Amino acid sequence: MKKTGFLYDKRFLQHQTGPYHPEVPERLEVIYRGLEQRGLLSQLTIIPARPAEDHWIEAVHSVEHIRRFEEACLMGKRDLDHPDNQICEETFQTALLAVGGILETARRVMGQELDNAFCAVRPPGHHAEVNQALGFCFFNNVAIAARYIQAEWGVRRIGIIDFDVHHGNGTQHIFERDPTVFYYSIHEHPTFSYPGTGREFEKGLEAGYGYTLNSPVLPGYGDEEYRDSIEKDLVPAFDRFQPEVILVSAGFDAHEDDDMSNINLSTSGYSWIMNRVMGLAERHAQGRLISILEGGYSLSRLPELTCNHMEILLKG
């Protein structure tokens, strides 16, 4: 059995998004309770959060963005940049804790204290741009983790797999010129789904051309189409790229019962994907995989989806 870390901190619940917003603290509470009920908590190494140092946030975001975010929270504003991005006084601190917790998790995986890990964080990150909050996201958690691992652990090639049902525009834009970070995303087709990017022809820019890969899936499709795209697009691309570490933007909103999308992945479809992703980590990255929560809004399905996710990490 693997040594699997679980980043969870009650302070992640402090980020409040107000009424009529799907990105709620209960998401993490049901995940935690689900793991508890399935008896998985005792098999995991629970990692508490700590605030990230500014310079790691600045490895991805502009100082102006960071200060504007902090100021908006201190001033009691309700949102940052767009009404989608609801904030409260504690949101900035919570976002710092999420990033810091992820970096602590990465430190333990890279230092071989752990084999792999799942980070149940809020707020999510993959829509956040260098200088703009977007789609419920403020700091791009996965992007900061990638830069940290490269800078601190002498790793060159990092593979990011984003199976959130929405395209990770922020992550793509941050690395689109960078041939050392391969960004793969599978998501609902951008003509119909937020944020409207992630088409097949977006393949990276300049030196990074060929290191971004998108598999859009039409709304209404599910397991079979995901399986086809992952076998046809992701697996050969990562076999060529040979990532030394794999980071996962784990969104569970492609599930058929999640009303934030019209993609119909089943629970077993999700497990199939994660098994395939684990296989890539074993083959190329010595099993080093850090999974970071993005979306996933069905409070009734999140427990089973994250429990299965954990069991796959534990099994290796």
Add this chain to the structure above:
Amino acid sequence: MFIDQSMIRKVITIDPEAGIDEAKEMMRRYRIHSLPVVSADRTLIGIVTDRDVRSAWPSDLFSVEEALRQKERSAELKIKDIMTADPVTVSPANTLQDALLLMQKIHVGALPVVDRDGKVVGIISLRDLLRAFTGVLGIDEPGMLLGIVADDQQGQMKRIVDAITEERIRFGSVLVSRHWEEGKRAFFPYLFTHNVLQLKKKLEALGFTFINPLEWYLRDQPSKINKT
């Protein structure tokens, strides 16, 4: 909506006395497909396209001697010999819709824009039109498309837009399909938000239904179903 706002002002032009090689080189360097031909005072005389240049060049089908003779002849040709004289033009006060319909009608990829005196002030190409209409759709900003079916009666669009406004959602465009099904219209607002759960509930309560894109894709082509 006016050509003046979407045209390219720094027009690369060519002299009627220039050689074909020069046109070829300019098209390559600036990656463009047509050059307005102008006199010294920038009065439009004609237009020369990459197709005109290609046609003036010898084809590989000729024998070696014939090709050489053709090449000499081509080398003597000037722009004025191969250009289209008096090309169709538009004015800066014409609209993008004018340009769109005109390009469709006369099958050209670019139109010179001239002022009242016939002087070249810009050029508008299909590329510029595409950019303008991408902006009109709003799809250069983050958002998502909703497909809504409504009974074909007056006031439906107002009810939809009112609901969107009440939710304080900004939108980039609303496309309308007037004949979606018998007695039905379809509306496609492009919404600048990641959160439409509340709006969808509201619209459903108002009696609207949503389009399932996959059913739409498969609707007229039962053959595709086998594949899926």
